[in-house]
Amino acid sequence: MKPTPFEKRIKRRVTARKQTFFASTTPGLKQILAAEFAALPLETEHFTMAEGGVVFTGPMKSCYLANLYLGTASRITMEVAEFKAENFRTLEKKLAQVEWELFLKKRSHIHVEATTHHSRLYHTRAIEERAVQIIQDHLDMAAPESPGAPASYKILIRVRDDRFFISLDTSGDLLHKRGLTSAVGMAPLRSTLARSILIRTGFSGREPLMDPMCGSGSFLVEGAMMASQIPPGFYRQFAFEHFPCFSQAQWNHLKKTAEKNFRNVETPLIFGFDQAGNLIAGLEQTLSDHGFSGLVQVDKQDFFDLGPKDFTDQAGVVVLNPPYGKRLGEKGETAEFYKRIGDKLARNFQGWRVGILLPEPELARELPFAVELHPLFHGGLEIHVATGKIH
Numbered sequence: 243m244k245p246t247p248f249e250k251r252i253k254r255r256v257t258a259r260k261q262t263f264f265a266s267t268t269p270g271l272k273q274i275l276a277a278e279f280a281a282l283p284l285e286t287e288h289f290t291m292a293e294g295g296v297v298f299t300g301p302m303k304s305c306y307l308a309n310l311y312l313g314t315a316s317r318i319t320m321e322v323a324e325f326k327a328e329n330f331r332t333l334e335k336k337l338a339q340v341e342w343e344l345f346l347k348k349r350s351h352i353h354v355e356a357t358t359h360h361s362r363l364y365h366t367r368a369i370e371e372r373a374v375q376i377i378q379d380h381l382d383m384a385a386p387e388s389p390g391a392p393a394s395y396k397i398l399i400r401v402r403d404d405r406f407f408i409s410l411d412t413s414g415d416l417l418h419k420r421g422l423t424s425a426v427g428m429a430p431l432r433s434t435l436a437r438s439i440l441i442r443t444g445f446s447g448r449e450p451l452m453d454p455m456c457g458s459g460s461f462l463v464e465g466a467m468m469a470s471q472i473p474p475g476f477y478r479q480f481a482f483e484h485f486p487c488f489s490q491a492q493w494n495h496l497k498k499t500a501e502k503n504f505r506n507v508e509t510p511l512i513f514g515f516d517q518a519g520n521l522i523a524g525l526e527q528t529l530s531d532h533g534f535s536g537l538v539q540v541d542k543q544d545f546f547d548l549g550p551k552d553f554t555d556q557a558g559v560v561v562l563n564p565p566y567g568k569r570l571g572e573k574g575e576t577a578e579f580y581k582r583i584g585d586k587l588a589r590n591f592q593g594w595r596v597g598i599l600l601p602e603p604e605l606a607r608e609l610p611f612a613v614e615l616h617p618l619f620h621g622g623l624e625i626h627v628a629t630g631k632i633h
């Protein structure tokens with residue numbers, strides 16, 4: 243079929259051009275995200291580290307790949323416009339000049355989030371309301387009719403020193419949502435954090451992985467995806483699938499290529515234990531729903547009664563997110579608990595590498611082996627992960 247004039251415009255203005263994208267992440271994960279980015283199956287893309295993430299340029303395919311493969315990014319946004327505005331009249335005029343129909347479909351739900359710093363226009367709510375109105379009016383006039391259910395888009399407006407940076411969210415739900423159902427346990431770890439910790443321990447996906455306090459199993463599921471070479475975003479949907487420029491054929495091709503690379507591991511390599519039997523039952527269901535029952539074994543077990551010989555004869559990686567804080571009472575009690583964990587690891591897990599979450603960095607002193615500390619944020623709190631080798 244011959245392309246319509248609008249399709250030709252999309253090609254000329256969006257798909258045939260390089261765009262600028264930003265992969266954001268949470269504090270503490272930027273270096274890991276950059277390393278993940280460098281390993282992406284992209285051709286000749288440029289990327290630079292920026293505050294809060296990585297900036298990169300490339301065709302829309304780069305955006306698809308970044309969403310599909312980056313396991314520690316929170317979301318990927320695409321730059322749409324940048325201009326200076328010191329009053330609402332200028333802001334309205336500049337916003338109306340953006341060719342919104344190239345990025346958004348008619349009759350869609352538009353959500354705008356603004357942040358301002360050091361600018362004459364500082365009232366974020368007023369900026370957001372005007373932006374939604376102008377974009378809707380623009381689409382009503384300039385966008386072609388589009389069949390199907392209305393799409394939802396998020397526009398981010400960052401204002402710094404009167405300069406407006408307008409970008410479009412390409413991810414939709416934040417990327418820690420992998421599209422897998424999971425049982426909800428106590429203080430579950432975001433998959434992006436779990437992935438960063440697994441990467442920090444050097445987990446290869448080909449060696450045993452064990453979480454003796456696995457809760458709802460964030461480490462196990464993330465480890466299973468790594469061992470099976472399933473890209474983090476494989477099972478979910480993305481906002482870019484509703485962009486006017488979206489190419490279903492290209493996306494199908496990228497997913498097919500990813501699928502050819504899956505590894506079907508049927509021998510147990512990943513082991514999870516928890517003393518709470520109800521969590522284990524829910525977790526078994528999640529693992530079986532996603533075809534991980536052969537690869538991941540879970541059992542109700544107290545960590546302090548556990549020895550590696552019970553499940554493997556090869557040293558690997560042990561990851562631990564122990565309960566801490568108020569649940570364990572006073573600080574002294576937490577220190578005592580970490581000392582018991584450290585002693586147990588040193589006694590029974592010689593030669594294993596470890597990644598252990600600490601609510602306070604001083605708790606590393608309770609561990610009887612050398613560790614490196616890396617700060618990160620979990621549930622809005624700064625915590626640390628200690629990595630090292632048990633000897």
Ligand SMILES: C[S@@+](CC[C@H](N)C(=O)[O-])C[C@H]1O[C@@H](n2cnc3c(N)ncnc32)[C@H](O)[C@@H]1O
Pocket residue numbers: 427428429430431432454455456457458459460461515516517518521543544545546563564565566
């Ligand atoms: C903070 S949660 C772990 C969260 C988990 N990483 C997740 O993402 O869902 C701590 C878990 O440790 C378990 N636990 C505490 N003491 C334990 C012990 N001695 N042996 C086994 N599990 C224990 C608790 O039942 C709880 O599920």
